[in-house]
Amino acid sequence: MALEGSLREFPVTDIIQMVSLTKQTGAAEIKAAYRGQPTVGRIYFRGGNVVFAELDNLPTMEALLSFFSIDDGEFTFITGEPAPREEIHSSSEMIMMQGINRSDEVKLIREVLPSDDIVPRLADNPQTVNGGSINLRPEEWKLLTLINGQDDIATISRKGNISLHNTEKVIVHLLQLGLVEKQQRNVKYILYAELSELAIGVLGTTAKNLIDQSYQRAHIYIETDITPDQAYEVVVNFQKLSRLLVGPKKSDMLADQMRDRVNKLFNIR
Template identity: 30%
Template structure:
């Protein structure tokens, strides 16, 4: 039986843990609109991942942030690349930590379609600005025209990394939002129904 389903019905971390419990080999393919990500497993361990634009751990970061789309596990899908060697427990812990951080980040950055620009006169003196290489990399693509989604494509970093860096730059008043798209608020009732479905289906609902 195939391991497949919808991310709106099942948590991706539950699917990953199931692959680990069975010590499976193969590829877990996830598709969200035009975005495709694959996580490759060997004896239940993640050994490689890629998306349209990313490879390795940045790709895992990106995939774990996806909350909708279809997934299917194919035992015959293999890779010659070995970019990561992560225990599943670490992947799950990172996912939990990321969820907590994203809740904070989304207060300032509710959408990847937001456009940001560099502040002309920063509140902090230029001599006091001390950024890390990844922060400079992201900042170099901030031009008041590109969306966060477009900046992410050019940096080879995950959406999570870019949004985390921009959160810091926004908080430090080095950049500012010039176009803000309000997120669509989901109906509470629909969310409750979806969560109930996840609980009722459990692992067994993953197999079709």
């Protein structure tokens, strides 16, 4: 089956319907922008049924549903391409219902959170809807405790081990309740938090002191702005200091992860 074209003319729901009707086995490769970054993902089919999906290292079902919020890009169906594994067992009808619901949710989220540069912070004077009492679910309480006015939503998502989409949904709800307010992200705070998170995850709580020393050696203070070159200098300093504790192999691996985080934060490719 020769199936290729634009998502504007042939959205993901149509692709799934067509492959389901013709009971094809293969992969729909989709090239598009996801969350502002160019990416390539795939939806795999066996006998017309969706069995697997991959997009930006997301969990399988999250990857599949995320495709429904992408409405601009190109796709090509690769006949006979086998799935790496089969993890999806829902019917095409159920998947499309979930996907359409996800697309509607994303549209509502984007009305409140139009960019990834927004950082939530706790409201100084919380105002609940209609002055009523607050009843939060455990997931909402968990995310509320992670909001510090410095981390962006993606960082909060990672720290809470909650999907980015669900984190955004909760933040929108907290905004509607008046418990949280919006502000533009501040790169210097986010970078410090993310480097600390990476270091502590590998080396434990003592790594926080190494991060502070790395900033001091670069003559950079958390109160001041930071450039990409200065951020790289912090990483180099941390690499040197951590080598004394854990050796070059683990230190170099961690430094590479930090540089990758710097690149993403400053949109360096």
